[in-house]
């Protein structure tokens with residue numbers, strides 16, 4: 001059992017109700033009052049011990065300052081086992097200790113250096129015309145149809161963007177979207193747990209096809225190098241810095257890392273603009289607000305809900321003793337609404353400044369694709385403001401049952417053209 005050195009004074013009734021909450025339960029994340037629960041945790045038990053059914057318990061960190069403390073303390077907290085909640089906490093991941101997200105320095109620094117150059121704001125700027133045309137076409141079609149599922153409308157945006165950076169030809173983007181969706185499915189954890197043997201076999205087959213596609217592209221780039229990411233992976237492999245398998249894991253990670261996060265970032269942004277129509281009008285009238293608007297919408301939506309670290313030595317945080325081997329989960333979703341840092345955190349303010357949000361992480365693992373993600377969301381918002389006057393949500397949106405991604409299964413909306 002964990003030693004409590006000097007916990008905050010928690011009223012018994014609050015303590016009892018917080019003790020019943022399981023933040024690892026995907027169903028908790030379908031509830032609309034989760035921000036109220038996170039506020040209680042921030043106020044009364046900011047470093048909270050969460051029992052986790054059949055899995056070992058873990059610490060939940062909900063305040064901004066503690067989030068940053070954990071993310072910046074790479075000596076005490078490791079990423080090398082896994083970086084999200086789930087059964088892989090016991091079993092380890094395929095990528096544990098090998099894939100960028102699942103490594104610590106010096107391996108992590110090495111891997112990041114291989115691809116950093118491709119992700120700078122300058123390097124991704126060239127993609128803007130593609131990104132705009134992809135999102136513009138999707139919005140045109142959606143406006144024409146009238147009522148649509150917005151989760152579908154923005155589905156090609158992230159895959160096309162990362163595919164362009166990897167060097168996948170445009171004619172294969174749809175194929176990549178189909179294979180990625182079939183292989184990794186929805187972020188809905190309930191849906192995944194319920195998947196039957198057939199569904200799992202189909203997913204495995206799609207993943208195998210994706211890896212074969214990657215191998216084939218690597219072969220082509222080996223003979224005919226280009227200025228793209230797959231060529232960078234091939235060169236790293238040939239220089240002995242990556243094995244063939246690690247290069248393929250990298251391909252997987254890059255495809256996945258920016259997919260659901262950006263997609264649900266765009267969907268959540270639309271819903272936020274529907275909720276705050278005056279902010280939508282403000283943005284339409286003043287596009288200089290776009291960079292700040294992207295940051296505020298990232299803070300608001302926090303598409304990635306949490307990341308996980310494992311303590312590799314005993315550490316004290318807010319009077320709690322975190323023991324070696326225990327897992328610590330830091331919640332972007334909560335830190336980004338911390339009233340100790342953000343004025344009126346439950347108000348969307350597209351002009352908010354400063355806005356030190358944590359939606360893209362902090363510390364060594366800060367989002368590699370941050371420049372790409374912000375470019376995509378900026379293009380999305382700009383194209384949306386050019387075309388759509390307002391949107392009406394026509395059915396109650398159904399949230400994803402996921403502690404990892406803040407998103408929706410379906411968002412039926414009617415778009416009103418300008």
Ligand code: HEM
Nearest residue numbers: 100101257258261262265304307360361365367368369373
């Ligand atoms: C709105 C969109 C996005 C959000 C909210 C987001 C969020 C995050 C967060 C919170 C992390 C930190 C993970 C950790 O601390 O363990 C991260 C890392 C990462 N992101 Fe993103 N991301 C987004 C888009 C993208 C895109 C477009 C890519 C492109 C490939 C990408 C690739 C990555 C990679 C490879 C990492 C791992 C970095 C490392 O471990 O050093 N992300 N992202």
